[in-house]
Amino acid sequence: MLGDFPTLLGAGLVLLGIFYLGYLSLKINFPNVILYIIFGVICADILVDNEVLHFASEVGIVLLFFILGLEFSISRLGDIARKAWSSGLLDVFLSLGVAMFISIGFGLDLLSSFVVGGIAYATSSSITAKMLDDKGRMANRETEFILAILIFEDLVAPIVIAVLIGITSSGAFSVTDLSIVLAKVILLIMAAVTISKIVPEPLERFLNKIDDEDFRFALLIGIAISFGGIALWLELSEVLGAFLAGMMLAEMSKIERVEQAVIPIRDLMLPTFFVYFGTTIQFGQGIPMPLLLISLIIWSIIAKILVGVIGGKWYGLSKKVSFRAGLSLCARGEFSVVIASIASGPIKLLGGFYVIVVAFIGMLLFEYAPNIADRFYGKKVNKQRKLKVPGS
Numbered sequence: 001m002l003g004d005f006p007t008l009l010g011a012g013l014v015l016l017g018i019f020y021l022g023y024l025s026l027k028i029n030f031p032n033v034i035l036y037i038i039f040g041v042i043c044a045d046i047l048v049d050n051e052v053l054h055f056a057s058e059v060g061i062v063l064l065f066f067i068l069g070l071e072f073s074i075s076r077l078g079d080i081a082r083k084a085w086s087s088g089l090l091d092v093f094l095s096l097g098v099a100m101f102i103s104i105g106f107g108l109d110l111l112s113s114f115v116v117g118g119i120a121y122a123t124s125s126s127i128t129a130k131m132l133d134d135k136g137r138m139a140n141r142e143t144e145f146i147l148a149i150l151i152f153e154d155l156v157a158p159i160v161i162a163v164l165i166g167i168t169s170s171g172a173f174s175v176t177d178l179s180i181v182l183a184k185v186i187l188l189i190m191a192a193v194t195i196s197k198i199v200p201e202p203l204e205r206f207l208n209k210i211d212d213e214d215f216r217f218a219l220l221i222g223i224a225i226s227f228g229g230i231a232l233w234l235e236l237s238e239v240l241g242a243f244l245a246g247m248m249l250a251e252m253s254k255i256e257r258v259e260q261a262v263i264p265i266r267d268l269m270l271p272t273f274f275v276y277f278g279t280t281i282q283f284g285q286g287i288p289m290p291l292l293l294i295s296l297i298i299w300s301i302i303a304k305i306l307v308g309v310i311g312g313k314w315y316g317l318s319k320k321v322s323f324r325a326g327l328s329l330c331a332r333g334e335f336s337v338v339i340a341s342i343a344s345g346p347i348k349l350l351g352g353f354y355v356i357v358v359a360f361i362g363m364l365l366f367e368y369a370p371n372i373a374d375r376f377y378g379k380k381v382n383k384q385r386k387l388k389v390p391g392s
Contacts (some may be wrong), residue, residue: 007052014053018271022146031127033333034359036271037151037352040278041161050301057276059225060269062242066224067266068154069246071258087145087311088152094303096121096160099296106292108347111167116292117342118160119351120300122153126332127359131366132328142308142325145315149307152185159185162231162240165344184234191226192244200251215263223249224262247384274334277341281352287352288346297357301365320377327369331362336385 017039025032040047047053100117108116129149132138166181207216224245231241249258286295308326311320317325332355340351365372 007050010046010050011052011056014047014272014275014342015042020086020277022271031331031333031359031363032271033127033274033337034122034356036274037278037281037337037356040275041281041352042278043275044279047275053272053276053279056269057089057273058238059221060266060271061226062228062238063221063262063266064270065158065239065242065272066228066246067259067262069248070250071242072151072155073250083181084145084311084315086148086314087307088156090311091149091153091303091307091337092121092156094306095300097304102295102299103292106289106295108292112343112347114167115339115347116296116350117165118157118164118339119343119354120151120246120296120303120332121330121339122157122161123150123304123329124331124359124362125154127331127333127363128328128366131331131363135252135367137328140324142312142317142321142328144327145317145322145325147310148284148315149311149359152192153335154234157339158237158240158243161262161339161342162237164339165234165237168209175365181236184236185240188231188234188240188244192248196248196251200249203249204252217265220249220258220261221265229295257349272275274337276351280341281349288349293350293353293357296354297361300332301330301361302360322372323376324369324373327365327372329362330358330365331350332358 018036021035021039024030025035096117098277099120100113103113103116104110128146132143132146137143137185146257162185163181224242227245227248228238228241231244233248234236252258305323305326308324308329309322312325313319334338336351336355337357340348340355341349
């Protein structure tokens with residue numbers, strides 16, 4: 001709780017802290033996600049169990065996945081599946097599956113191992129996309145492959161989160177429980193796909209009649225939060241519901257109007273999720289299961305490099321470009337934090353350490369990926385052509 005001073009004052013100080021850390025992250029070129037988590041850890045004593053912060057964090061993560069869903073129309077999903085399904089499934093096996101088996105080898109039960117595998121799975125879309133832009137690599141040959149893998153992970157991660165929440169709510173990991181959760185997920189997806197064929201056109205006509213932006217905000221954010229609430233009612237994840245709500249509206253012809261209405265509120269609310277996650281981590285307890293943590297860090301980096309090397313080759317890239325892509329996929333961030341927030345006790349603490357360390361290592365590998373690839377495969381030298389000057 002926020003001590004003896006007003007909750008409103010506490011909320012204002014959190015927002016000021018978020019502003020400063022966001023500004024600092026731009027200056028030092030460091031992921032703001034990590035700074036927000038550290039801020040939450042530092043302020044844990046006065047912010048832990050704060051209901052206002054918790055509610056704001058829930059809204060922020062729901063809007064993150066709602067905006068993400070807006071990027072995926074049914075036709076686009078089909079295109080991604082055709083181009084990247086083999087590399088995407090390899091990523092699921094190496095990053096999630098093998099990490100899960102490593103955890104089992106260290107004595108964790110099946111459910112905890114699944115959570116750890118989920119934490120180790122998805123590359124940070126925000127960190128990777130930002131660094132692609134900052135480093136001027138958007139036009140590189142590997143960028144399309146990297147973005148395809150990120151998109152595939154963005155599709156799989158909400159389902160993983162939904163399954164994890166469904167299973168953890170029952171406290172079991174039996175075949176029956178898993179089947180029930182998957183049936184609910186399929187039912188929710190089918191409902192969203194059906195609605196996506198009916199709602200977008202009349203909704204767009206209705207939005208065109210609305211002159212007051214305030215009503216538009218309320219309608220769109222209400223749709224996102226309501227569908228997230230339906231998912232919670234089904235004992236699934238609110239992020240899956242929000243993602244599907246976005247997907248339902250992705251068929252609208254002027255989808256940028258929806259994004260422009262929601263993005264400012266998402267950008268205000270989302271940092272509170274990472275701050276709140278930080279308040280739930282007790283670093284004073286020491287590093288839990290250090291050997292498992294080190295093993296996961298090493299393997300997760302190897303796994304992403306293998307996804308690049310093997311998956312990039314399947315995608316049609318050269319060995320050098322594929323290797324460079326793998327080095328660029330190592331950072332973890334928002335998805336790992338979301339999955340770690342589902343856990344409790346040592347697993348949550350393990351997840352906190354893992355995200356901070358691997359995000360930093362991933363940034364370094366991305367920074368030096370071209371140089372490392374040149375060392376392994378040699379630097380291409382452009383041969384100068386000898387041009388004969390006419391009349392010489």
